[in-house]
Amino acid sequence: MAHPSTYRPASGVAKWLDERLPVARVMHDQFMVYPTPRNLNYWWTFGGILTFMLVAQIVTGVVLAMHYIPAEDRAFDSVERIMRDVNWGWLLRYAHAVGASMFFLAVYVHTFRGLYYGSYKAPREVLWILGVLILLLMIATAFMGYSLPWGQMSFWAVTVITNLFSSLDAVIPGLGTTLVQWIWGGFSVGGPTLNRLYSLHYLFPFIIAGVVGLHIWALHVPGNNNPTGINVKSPAETVPFHPYYSIKDGFALVMFLLLFGALLFYAPNLLGHADNYIPANPLQTPPHIVPEWYFLPFYAILRAVPDKLLGVVTLLASIGVLFFVPWLDTSKVRSTSYRPIYKWFFWAFVVTCIALGYLGSQAPDGWYLFFGRVFTIYYFAFFLVVMPVLGKFERPRRLPGSITEAVLGHEASAAKPREREAVA
Amino acid sequence: MASHENSLDPIVLDDEDLSRRDVILIAAGGFTAIGTAAALWPLLDQMNPDASTLSLATTEVDISPIEVGQAITVMWRGKPIFIRHRTAQEIEQAKATPLDDLIDPLARNVNLPDDAPATDENRAVPEREPLLVMIGICTHLGCIPIGQAPGQYKGEYGGWFCPCHGSQYDTAGRVRIGPAPQNMYIPPYSFTSDTKIKIG
Numbered sequence: 001m002a003h004p005s006t007y008r009p010a011s012g013v014a015k016w017l018d019e020r021l022p023v024a025r026v027m028h029d030q031f032m033v034y035p036t037p038r039n040l041n042y043w044w045t046f047g048g049i050l051t052f053m054l055v056a057q058i059v060t061g062v063v064l065a066m067h068y069i070p071a072e073d074r075a076f077d078s079v080e081r082i083m084r085d086v087n088w089g090w091l092l093r094y095a096h097a098v099g100a101s102m103f104f105l106a107v108y109v110h111t112f113r114g115l116y117y118g119s120y121k122a123p124r125e126v127l128w129i130l131g132v133l134i135l136l137l138m139i140a141t142a143f144m145g146y147s148l149p150w151g152q153m154s155f156w157a158v159t160v161i162t163n164l165f166s167s168l169d170a171v172i173p174g175l176g177t178t179l180v181q182w183i184w185g186g187f188s189v190g191g192p193t194l195n196r197l198y199s200l201h202y203l204f205p206f207i208i209a210g211v212v213g214l215h216i217w218a219l220h221v222p223g224n225n226n227p228t229g230i231n232v233k234s235p236a237e238t239v240p241f242h243p244y245y246s247i248k249d250g251f252a253l254v255m256f257l258l259l260f261g262a263l264l265f266y267a268p269n270l271l272g273h274a275d276n277y278i279p280a281n282p283l284q285t286p287p288h289i290v291p292e293w294y295f296l297p298f299y300a301i302l303r304a305v306p307d308k309l310l311g312v313v314t315l316l317a318s319i320g321v322l323f324f325v326p327w328l329d330t331s332k333v334r335s336t337s338y339r340p341i342y343k344w345f346f347w348a349f350v351v352t353c354i355a356l357g358y359l360g361s362q363a364p365d366g367w368y369l370f371f372g373r374v375f376t377i378y379y380f381a382f383f384l385v386v387m388p389v390l391g392k393f394e395r396p397r398r399l400p401g402s403i404t405e406a407v408l409g410h411e412a413s414a415a416k417p418r419e420r421e422a423v424a
Numbered sequence: 425m426a427s428h429e430n431s432l433d434p435i436v437l438d439d440e441d442l443s444r445r446d447v448i449l450i451a452a453g454g455f456t457a458i459g460t461a462a463a464l465w466p467l468l469d470q471m472n473p474d475a476s477t478l479s480l481a482t483t484e485v486d487i488s489p490i491e492v493g494q495a496i497t498v499m500w501r502g503k504p505i506f507i508r509h510r511t512a513q514e515i516e517q518a519k520a521t522p523l524d525d526l527i528d529p530l531a532r533n534v535n536l537p538d539d540a541p542a543t544d545e546n547r548a549v550p551e552r553e554p555l556l557v558m559i560g561i562c563t564h565l566g567c568i569p570i571g572q573a574p575g576q577y578k579g580e581y582g583g584w585f586c587p588c589h590g591s592q593y594d595t596a597g598r599v600r601i602g603p604a605p606q607n608m609y610i611p612p613y614s615f616t617s618d619t620k621i622k623i624g
């Protein structure tokens with residue numbers, strides 16, 4: 001939130017630096033005294049958790065890259081060597097693989113938080129769009145990282161996903177094939193493909209880090225949304241970020257790391273697929289191929305459409321539609337807490353995403369396919385019908401007059417300002 | 425420890441239970457520091473030689489095919505090991521050199537005490553003096569000296585010559601002309617039979 005700088009250099013050196021590169025001033029103003037709404041709940045701690053996970057993935061990834069060999073005939077063995085011989089290699093690789101799952105878990109919670117509390121609405125549209133961009137980059141990075149162990153699931157995931165582009169043959173004959181060969185660097189998935197996936201897998205996290213910087217910048221211009229969705233009306237409705245939210249975020253992070261640790265140390269392969277411990281074999285596809293859990297809803301959407309090109313278009317649209325959410329939602333009220341009808345549609349949407357995740361893991365026929373289609377239709381209807389239409393007709397609950405009133409009740413909030421003045 | 429002067433919040437201003445807060449803060453900070461250090465160790469230790477590298481720590485060499493005057497180079501832990509079957513003249517030359525003429529007076533032989541003088545006896549194994557086994561790495565900046573192959577320049581002292589910065593070694597592998605500061609190192613090795621040595 002725009003606020004006058006309160007930084008005072010504590011020494012001559014600090015003053016000298018401040019006049020040349022005010023790094024300490026920015027840190028102080030944006031991460032220490034930064035005014036944050038006093039009513040943020042634990043759903044707001046996932047931004048900090050995600051920052052931690054990004055750093056954790058980059059650090060473990062850089063370290064794994066010191067031992068990994070991106071060559072067709074050596075990649076699988078180099079990963080096994082990491083698991084067996086490299087000091088702490090098992091820990092570092094499992095931390096990176098389970099870390100990817102935890103990263104997605106956190107980013108989905110973070111996204112649903114934004115959807116529930118209307119954090120995408122004016123003046124936070126750019127903040128939201130940057131978030132969707134980060135999600136897209138994460139999806140690309142995770143997909144490329146999954147290819148690197150060069151096991152059966154890696155190989156066939158790359159084959160299937162890169163073949164999505166061949167659907168463009170339906171638009172211009174030959175375009176899709178040309179594009180896919182360009183991506184592969186050959187006539188099939190092979191060594192050149194692995195090399196470029198590795199190169200880009202190393203690059204993308206740093207692009208993500210850059211966009212995260214912009215995301216935080218775009219957050220700090222309008223300031224945090226809050227569970228009421230009402231604008232902050234006075235400085236008294238905020239608290240300094242440190243120590244109030246640094247501690248709250250820290251506590252939430254510790255809880256999150258307990259779950260991370262439980263998976264990492266007791267069930268590191270729970271979310272993976274055993275087939276990926278079989279070296280890649282271009283002559284045999286595993287009988288049951290599914291993506292990692294965090295892609296399952298999108299996979300279900302892809303398979304719900306019986307046409308190749310339209311399936312791919314629908315898949316891309318399922319994420320692309322998120323970019324337009326700030327303008328699709330016509331309601332003036334941000335927080336779903338004050339939208340009695342929309343609330344039902346929102347939770348139905350959450351259930352839909354979970355159901356699509358389950359259906360994505362099942363063979364696409366019979367009732368599974370039928371329900372896959374039903375939920376796919378609702379997925380899009382939520383954005384394209386419910387959001388624009390309901391906002392115009394729904395009568396929201398009465399909004400509290402201020403954050404203080406929402407937290408302390410009407411009488412207390414009337415008494416509070418005077419009390420505050422007396423103390424000050 | 426919370427900053428009372430700049431805080432906008434009345435709860436902090438009113439707080440009289442400061443020592444309790446300090447204890448919590450120090451405890452939390454302490455645990456964070458310990459946890460960070462514990463998490464940091466695997467990230468650093470992963471760069472140390474791993475189990476498969478350590479398992480390559482010994483090399484056995486058959487020395488019977490090496491004729492008098494010949495030298496071979498073998499690999500041990502990724503390093504070149506010079507093994508030269510010295511002529512009687514070369515041994516005599518090395519033995520005749522006064523220790524005062526040496527740049528480095530120490531034997532640099534890990535099989536002997538650290539302070540063993542750099543006599544020819546201490547550079548080789550008694551009774552097996554013709555055989556000189558040493559790590560063929562110049563002690564200046566790690567280049568590999570020439571002088572192993574027949575016809576290669578062996579320097580003024582008939583041993584080895586480092587092409588990088590011109591250090592010269594004698595027939596016992598002792599540095600005679602700088603800039604190298606030390607004699608070439610003798611690796612840990614032992615004779616497992618009359619014709620075999622085990623390095624490492």
